[in-house]
Amino acid sequence: MQNRTEKIILTIVIVIAIATFCYWLYYNPVKDLTVNLPGLDNRPSKGESADTMAVIGEKFKEYTTYTSSLTGKWPRFRGADIDNINKEKIKLIDNWGSSRPKILWKTDLGEGHAAPVIYNGKVYLLDYDERKKSDALRCFALENGIELWRRWYSVNLKRNHGMSRTLPAITDKYIVTIGPKCHVMCCNPTNGNLLWGIDLVKTYKVEVPLWYTGQCPLIVNDTAIIAVGGNALMIGVECASGKVVWKTPNPDNWKMSHSSIIPITFGGKKMYVYCAIGGIIGVSAEGIDKGEILWKTDKFKPSVCAPSPVIIGTGKLFITAGYGAGSAVIQLIKTDSTYSVNIIQQYRPSEGIASEQQTPILYNNFLFSIQPKDGGTARNQFVCCNPSNCKTILWTSSKADRYGLGPYIVADGKFFILNDDGTLIIAKASATKFTLLDKAKIMDGQDAWGPLAIADGYLLMRDSKQMVCIDIKTK
Amino acid sequence: MKQKLVIALSLILLIGVIFLIYNDLFNGNPADSTNATEYNLEKLKQIDSSLICYNEVITIDLTMESVNALTIDSNSNIYVAGDNEIQIFDKTLQKTHTIKLDSSANCLAVFDNTLYLGVGNYVEVYTSKGVKLSRWKSFNSKGYITSIAVNKTNVYAADAENKAILRYNLNGVLLNVIGKKDKDKSIDGFIIPSMYFDLAISAENELWVANPGKHELINFTEKGDFRTSWGIASMQTTGFAGCCNPIHFCMLSNGSFVTFEKGLDRIKLHDQTGKLECIVASFSDANAQALDNCSIGARVHDLATDLQGNIYALDAKDKKIRVFSRK
Amino acid sequence: MAEKKQYNRRDFINNSLRAGIAVSLAGITVALTTRALSGKSVWQLNPAKCVQCGRCATSCILETSAVKCVHVYDMCGYCDLCGGYLRPDTKELNTAAENQLCPTSAISRKYIEEPFFEYQIIEELCIGCGKCVKGCGAFGNGSLQLQINHKLCVNCNQCAIARVCPSEAFSLVSASDAYLYQGKKM
Amino acid sequence: MKNYLVKLILALILFIQAFNLYAVQRFPKPEFETKYSQPTMQTPCPRSVYMEYFDVAVLVASLSLITWLILKKRSRQGVFWTTIFSLLYFGFYRKGCICAVGSLQNVTMALFNPDYYIPITAIAFFIIPLVFTMFYGRTFCAGICPLGAIQDIFVLRPMPLKQWVQTILGLIPYIYLGLAVLYAATGTDFIVCRYDPFVGIFRHNGTFMMFAIGGVLLLIGVFVARPYCRFLCPYGVLLNFVSRVSKNHLSIAPGKCIECRLCENSCPFGAINKPTPTRNVEKRNVMVKRFAIYFVITPLLILLGGWTGSRFHENLAKVHPKVRLANELLLANNNKISSLSMEISTFKSMGKPLDKLYAEANIIIDKFYIGGWILGGFLGLVFGLTLVNLSVFQYRTDYTTNKGTCFSCARCVDFCPVKK
Incomplete structure (x- = not known):
């Protein structure tokens, strides 16, 4: 019995040992392993998004031809003199009298705040076509609102405080636009022919600002001046050829803001002032050092900056920004051939005049603005101050007259203020008081933030979804 | 001789075995205390103390089993909904009275001495003294209202089941439904993985809604058109952590946002543009594991602010209101 | 005779012990089974x-x-x-x-x-x-x-x-x- | 059973209230546009209860078979093959679970803890081998118990042990039994299962501890046959006791023993009683005297054992996780240990008050105080009885099996020349 058991056990052990050995020999330990790579979840690839494929200005359609005898011009953001004051000698109404304002024409737009420019009886606007998902430079007749032509290109956008928000800059020969995703386009304003296009994101590695581009281009001597960010802080592009004639380096890696470039002359030197995300900069506009940084400061650096700098004296600039940033007054100083910056005032929005979105107006040597929502007790009211001391507010419109983020413009010695719910206010304003002349609800819309444009007695205004034209000439 | 040796050795081995068992039974550790597959959030919960810009100044202990919602009126009275009642504290933090309810309110808002409660799928209206004024018709049977906000013209109720905001006028007439998924209008709809769906009205009367599944806060126009949004997904303090955050938020009078995220249990302050300003509080204390236990029901059940800018957090774990004041 | 007597006593003890064991086992079984009669x-x-x-x-x-x-x-x-x-x-x-x-x-x-x-x-x-x-x-x-x-x-x-x-x-x-x-x- | 259900429902309700975070939680489903059907959750059913009844049936059948083979057929070979079958079925197929040895803890726990739900199979596995033993001796040990079966195969070079060694080592199972009952009764742990030496082999998996004990025991088993059964098995204590009074125990010779001495060294377990030479008979009065001494000493031993056991009740109680946790917390609160164990951190996270834990731990320690007395007393009794047993002179003329320790393995049968 014992022997037998032993034999059985021995045999079993040997058999098991041989079997195990063979198994071990032929076993492939990694045969069941799979590699976990991206894409096993079958998620469809997002594909090339439309904006990387955008061919700037690729499509064009002419609807009709039209000639106008009008010669009024509102050629860029804040007008020809970049002060937001219409200087035409046309008498404009003080009130609507017994009749309500008549809308001359209106047109539906893509959601946003892009505003028109007016040039010789034609209206130009860089719209966003939500249906075609494209930026469209549209040309309308000023008198009747008929669309004459449009030039467009595909850009994929999701609404974020609307989509469009820039104004073109126009001269006799050129119209330059910047799209929401930093596509610069230059066309012939008469026939809409495409001249050139630059994709700033592709070319300069620009980070598209929060809520998309807000900067309006500037044309000086047939050169388009564009603030960039990314690999260059500012560029000058020859309008005729599209060639970049000068380029400002960006040593501190400042970013594009919603503010626009303001040309100033100080100490006999022309320069471009720009409030970037990171600081304020002055760039030479002429001479051999054209395009070079003359001065810069990072003492005032809001995280979001929409208003543009306002010239309030010789070499004296008023800069403001929303979202708690407040305002600053800076004075340029020239010693020999170098420039430096002196901060005269800097304060929180509740302490003095400020603005979140619209650029204040310097009119008759007084500074006018609508206080931002964090502007203390005067929030959203129309206010005035003497630029020699921006912290002292001379008057406020009144608690009943709050205007939100709406635009305002001076024409014929009057302020035209658009409340962001679509109510147009006509007011007289001086250093001593605010006189409301009339107000009327023009549109039933939302977020009327796009700047106003006035030429030849026509006022163009928009809310988030449509643009209307009203005749404000005195009959 | 050999046999004796073998037996002796065997017996020694046997004694050894018994000793082994004895030792294991009385002196051994029951199990290894290290967890090879530990999932540790402590590192992410740790916050640079220089980022913390609020101090906890006071706490109010609540006598409730469950706490659901918190709001503060313009006179700094504090309203807490929980169990089947609402407890009201005045500005000296003394309890003034209690309103008994028929069932538990998930959320509440107060405007002009009128209380608006989200109860299940409908809204109930009470005076601040506790007189029931009305019960509004529910939008549909499956609704579940998780947050409510009122201004002088509208009542907005966030309905997590229907994934939409219900906009009523003050009389309870449904004006429209906001944010419902609609392909034709290219509205993506809210992504609401859990029953957290918060909204708030800013001092500027702007409607802000949390879209937790997309880690963003959305601003709508009064009528419900999309205006803007902000927010990114990130475990870092700059974004919102995990799969669905922020679950609660409220707004300060200057338009900045106070958000609470489950999972990492942190209250953060974002400026008006959504940029992180600082951290209000982080609940990464020694009892972190306890939080993990109850984190499915997040630690903070509601946030509120008063006119002075203090932040009130309704701590569901400790059943108290924690009040934070700016440093 | 003495031997046989002793044998019987032993038998008796064994039988009674067995009976005791049987009773206690049955007791345990009954006590526990009444409690355990529910599937699993x-x-x-x-x-x-x-x-x-x-x-x-x-x-x-x-x-x-x-x-x-x-x-x-x-x-x-x-x-x-x-x-x-x-x-x-x-x-x-x-x-x-x-x-x-x-x-x-x-x-x-x-x-x-x-x-x-x-x-x-x-x-x-x-x-x-x-x-x-x-x-x-x-x-x-x-x-x-x-x-x-x-x-x-x-x-x-x-x-x-x-x-x-x-x-x-x-x-x-x-x-x-x-x-x-x-x-x-x- | 109704009682149990009610308790379960009550517990569930309490539980739901305690975690009403869960209760209020509702989950809005995404509104899928594509045709997506949610997979169903897989919740496989446990092994059917009928399969467990089948296990009981197999147990009864194999026990009957082996009993028949031992007592009627007297076939060692048959026993061997039944051993192999049991090893395969109860060992490797059922993975050593359910087993009669462990079931004694289930029974104990069920007797002391009315809330404990005992599977009917556990009762069956506990009772049936005892019933068989009561009538036919430890036929269960012969080849049905998988633990015995695996050792039995390794009985290759058995060497006889001295009687005194056997007696002393033979006390260990009583200690083990006492501890097993104590821990099962207090709901502490099932130590017999925890230190089951061969279950790791059956499952091809186990802790190092398990394999170490199992391997060493098998190695010892080559020379000292079935060491676990003889010197550890707590269930063996019960079988031993029941087997002593078994009705039809295996006898070496089918008929009259011819005292040929052939079987004398055949038993690897030292379970063959040799005939006693008459000259060793002591005088009756000496025997009575000694018996009287032991009769007095035994209660003293019980008292002494009980007292000693009660002295150690706190050490014994430390095995209980709650007591251990309370101890650790006490140390941690006194800053005696720096690193917090998982138990401590978990406890802290549960939000249970410390006092409550200490109170619960104290109740358990009190139980162990009583348990310590009983355990010590039991061991004292066992010690006393062993002494009495040594003093009892049994006159034998034939080679017989020791009914208590004999495993009825039928090895000796092959050596007996008597065939009828």
Whole structure:
């Protein structure tokens, strides 16, 4: 019995040992392993998004031809003199009298705040076509609102405080636009022919600002001046050829803001002032050092900056920004051939005049603005101050007259203020008081933030979804 | 001789075995205390103390089993909904009275001495003294209202089941439904993985809604058109952590946002543009594991602010209101 | 004669002892059986008490634990950024190994439609460590839960995991209702 | 059973209230546009209860078979093959679970803890071998018990042990039994299962501890046959006792023993009683005297054992996880240990008050105080009885099996020349 058991056990052990050995020999330990790579979840690839494929200005359609005898011009953001004051000698109404304002024409737009420019009886606007998902430079007749032509290109956008928000800059020969995703386009304003296009994101590695581009281009001597960010802080592009004639380096890696470039002359030197995300900069506009940084400061650096700098004296600039940033007054100083910056005032929005979105107006040597929502007790009211001391507010419109983020413009010695719910206010304003002349609800819309444009007695205004034209000439 | 040796050795081995068992039974550790597959959030919960810009100044202990919602009126009275009642504290933090309810309110808002409660799928209206004024018709049977906000013209109720905001006028007439998924209008709809769906009205009367599944806060126009949004997904303090955050938020009078995220249990302050300003509080204390236990029901059940800018957090774990004041 | 007498006494003692034993065994049987007459009970862990200490993965007597993660789909948010699937702070939300939280890659992720994903537990790979459960509980709805899989569990007299469970989450439950996952339709 | 159900439902309700975070939680389903159907959750059913009844049936059948083989057929070979079968079925197929040895703890726990639900199979596995033993001796040990079966195969070079060694080592199972009952009764642990040496082999998996004990025991088993059965097995204590009074025990010779001495060294377990030479008979009065001494000493031993056992009740109680945790917390609160164990951190996270835990731990320690007395007293009794047993002179003329320790393995049968 014992022997037998032993034999059985021995045999079993040997058999098991041989079997195990063979198994071990032929076993492939990694045969069941799979590699976990991206894409096993079958998620469809997002594909090339439309904006990387955008061919700037690729499509064009002419609807009709039209000639106008009008010669009024509102050629860029804040007008020809970049002060937001219409200087035409046309008498404009003080009130609507017994009749309500008549809308001359209106047109539906893509959601946003892009505003028109007016040039010789034609209206130009860089719209966003939500249906075609494209930026469209549209040309309308000023008198009747008929669309004459449009030039467009595909850009994929999701609404974020609307989509469009820039104004073109126009001269006799050129119209330059910047799209929401930093596509610069230059066309012939008469026939809409495409001249050139630059994709700033592709070319300069620009980070598209929060809520998309807000900067309006500037044309000086047939050169388009564009603030960039990314690999260059500012560029000058020859309008005729599209060639970049000068380029400002960006040593501190400042970013594009919603503010626009303001040309100033100080100490006999022309320069471009720009409030970037990171600081304020002055760039030479002429001479051999054209395009070079003359001065810069990072003492005032809001995280979001929409208003543009306002010239309030010789070499004296008023800069403001929303979202708690407040305002600053800076004075340029020239010693020999170098420039430096002196901060005269800097304060929180509740302490003095400020603005979140619209650029204040310097009119008759007084500074006018609508206080931002964090502007203390005067929030959203129309206010005035003497630029020699921006912290002292001379008057406020009144608690009943709050205007939100709406635009305002001076024409014929009057302020035209658009409340962001679509109510147009006509007011007289001086250093001593605010006189409301009339107000009327023009549109039933939302977020009327796009700047106003006035030429030849026509006022163009928009809310988030449509643009209307009203005749404000005195009959 | 050999046999004796073998037996002796065997017996020694046997004694050894018994000793082994004895030792294991009385002196051994029951199990290894290290967890090879530990999932540790402590590192992410740790916050640079220089980022913390609020101090906890006071706490109010609540006598409730469950706490659901918190709001503060313009006179700094504090309203807490929980169990089947609402407890009201005045500005000296003394309890003034209690309103008994028929069932538990998930959320509440107060405007002009009128209380608006989200109860299940409908809204109930009470005076601040506790007189029931009305019960509004529910939008549909499956609704579940998780947050409510009122201004002088509208009542907005966030309905997590229907994934939409219900906009009523003050009389309870449904004006429209906001944010419902609609392909034709290219509205993506809210992504609401859990029953957290918060909204708030800013001092500027702007409607802000949390879209937790997309880690963003959305601003709508009064009528419900999309205006803007902000927010990114990130475990870092700059974004919102995990799969669905922020679950609660409220707004300060200057338009900045106070958000609470489950999972990492942190209250953060974002400026008006959504940029992180600082951290209000982080609940990464020694009892972190306890939080993990109850984190499915997040630690903070509601946030509120008063006119002075203090932040009130309704701590569901400790059943108290924690009040934070700016440093 | 004396010898025989002694023999008988012994017999008697034996018989009475046997009778005593028989009576006590019968007593035990009756006493216990009246209490045990109900099918069967099995070990199960209560996810509401579970703290995901990881011992389920290591303490089960089976080579890979009988404790597995189950996915209660009714509770799932189908998130793209899943706290149970992805490691915290991953940059990309995809199936790459470096992004997966599960140490054995036992969760599969399938695209349904933007932005929803289905997560399924590959039972053979799951070791029951509860890492995903913790991640899901911290950030998600807690739809991932640990449960003893009764196909695998040998239902020991004394569950070896129950012995070391720090949160007393293990208990015997009726075999007819052998799962204790949360979000059950009652 | 109704009681149990009610309790379960009550517990569930309490539980739901405790975690009403879960209760209020609702989950809005995503609104899928594509046709997506949610997979169903897989909740595989436990092994059917009928399969367990089948196990009981197999137990009864194999026990009957082996008993028949031992007592009627007297076939060692048959016993051997039944051993192999049991090893395969109860060992490797059922993975050593359910087993009669462990079931004694289930029974104990069920007797002391009315809330404990005992599977009917556990009762069956506990009772049936005892019933068989009561009538036919330890035929269960012969080849049905998988633990015995695996050792039996390794009985290759058995060497006889000295009687005194056997007697002393033979006390260990009583200690083990006492501890097993104590821990099962207090709901602490099933130590017999925890230190089951061969279950790791059956499951092809186990802790190092398990394999170490199992391997060492098998190695010892080559020379000292079935060491676990003889010197550890707590269930063996019960079988031993019942077997002593068994009705039809295996006898070496089928008929009259011819005292040929062939079987004398055949038993590897030292379970063959040799005939006693008459000259060793002591005088009756000496025997009575000694018996009287032991009769007095035994109660003293019981008292002494009980007292000693009660002295150690706190050490014994430390095995209980709650007591251990309370101890650790006490140390941690006194800053005596720096690193917090998982138990401590979990406990802290549960939010249970410390006092409550201490109170619960104290109740358990009190139980162990009583348990310590009983355990010590039991061991004292065993010690006393062993002494009495040594003093009792049994006059034998034939080679017989020791009914207590004999495993009825039928090895000796093959050596007996008497065939009828």
